[in-house]
Amino acid sequence: MIRTVLGELSPAALGICDSHDHLFFRSALLAGQELDDAAAALAEVEEFAAAGGQAIVQWTPHGLGRxxxxxxxxxxxxGVSLIAATGLHRAEHYPEGFVAKVRPRLAEIFRDELIVGIGNSSVRAGLIKVAGGFHRLDEHARYVLEAAAEAHRGTGAPIAIHHELGSAADAVLDLLVDRLAVPASSVVLGHLNRFPDSRAHLDLARRGAWLAFDGPSRANNATDPHLLSCLAALIDAGYGDRLLLGGDTTTAKARGATGEGPGMSFLLTTLRPRITKEFGADMADAIFRRNPARAFAW
Known part of the structure; x- marks a missing residue:
């Protein structure tokens, strides 16, 4: 099953999916650009639905204004299925003292939000979102990844990883898969577009994890021209069944419906036609529908 905010859903019913995005997000690093407007969030999802979207996987973790x-x-x-996340981001995204407060019971928090509900609500998380570091795993990243592995073992929930500038995905797999015995098929490696090294991507694909690319965005525009080339290298090598694509809208300015864009709908109005033209309709269907249905299933 896939766990949405309205309950459990058959993977076959997930439909056309934005595999990495945010409707609400509040970070200490993005002061003044918080995603904290319910009307704007609704407008963004309505625009996404009008473009043919049917599901959005939210990667906003614990403590960041979900x-x-x-x-x-x-x-x-x-009518769009939404998946919420538990987990914990890089420490610098939180107010001073927050991480120290939650750290002693992190795995318990993750499990509770997956099984019982988030806060005082009955909404249960459908994935665990955590983060690596820049080209290495620091002590914070290792501790959070270990808590995520513990919560996964008790639930089977997928683990999605923020990679700082797309780096250290190999170190994440070394820890989660090789040392902590999390199945690679339960690990989603995010932001790989921010490190457009196809040789590195192929090494990750061989290890069996899901490969998530997101964007385009102003913050990472320098890597946007490499997206189709990176996808082509993986598809040509036979890994088209491991690819995911998301918008990763993290600021109010980046919304399509109420900001400057490109927004969530860009995935379907612009990127999907390009992917269809380059790789065929069947591959586009895999990236936007079939692969997410497998990647986010428990």
Whole structure:
């Protein structure tokens, strides 16, 4: 099953999916650009639905303004399935003292949000979102990844990873898969577009993890021209069945419906036609529908 904010869903019913995005997000690093407007979030999902979108996987973890109480209503109004996340981001995204406060019971928090509900709501998380470091795993990243592995063992929930500038994905697999025995098929490696090294991507694909590319965005525009080339290298090598694509909208300015864009709908109005033209309709269907249905299933 796939766990959405409205309950459990058959993977076959997930549909056309944005595999990495945010409707609500509040970070200490993005002051003044918080995603904290319910009306704007609804407008963004409505625009995504109008472009043919049917599901959005939210990667906003514990403590970063998820506003889960808004999600069931948005899902019901738009008909778009929403998946919420538990987990913990890089320490610098949080106010001073927050990480130290939650650290002693991190695995327990993850499990509770997956099994019982997030906060005082009945909304349960559908994945664990955590983060690596820049080209290495620091002590914070290792501790959080270990907590994620413990929560995974008790639930089977998939683990999605933020990679700082797309780096250290190999170190994450060394820890999660090789040392902590999390199946590679339960690991989603994010932001790989930010490190457009096809040789590195092929090495990751051989290890069996899911490969998530996101964007385009102003923050990572320098890597956008490499997206199709990176996808082509993986598809040509036979790994088209491991690819995911998301928008990763993290600021109000980046929304399509109420900001400067490109927004979530860009995935379907612009990138999907390009992928269809380059690789065929069947591959586009795999990236936007079939692969997410497998990657985010418990």
């Amino acid at each position: 506003r889960v109480e808004e999600l069931p209503g948005i899902s019901t109004q738009t």
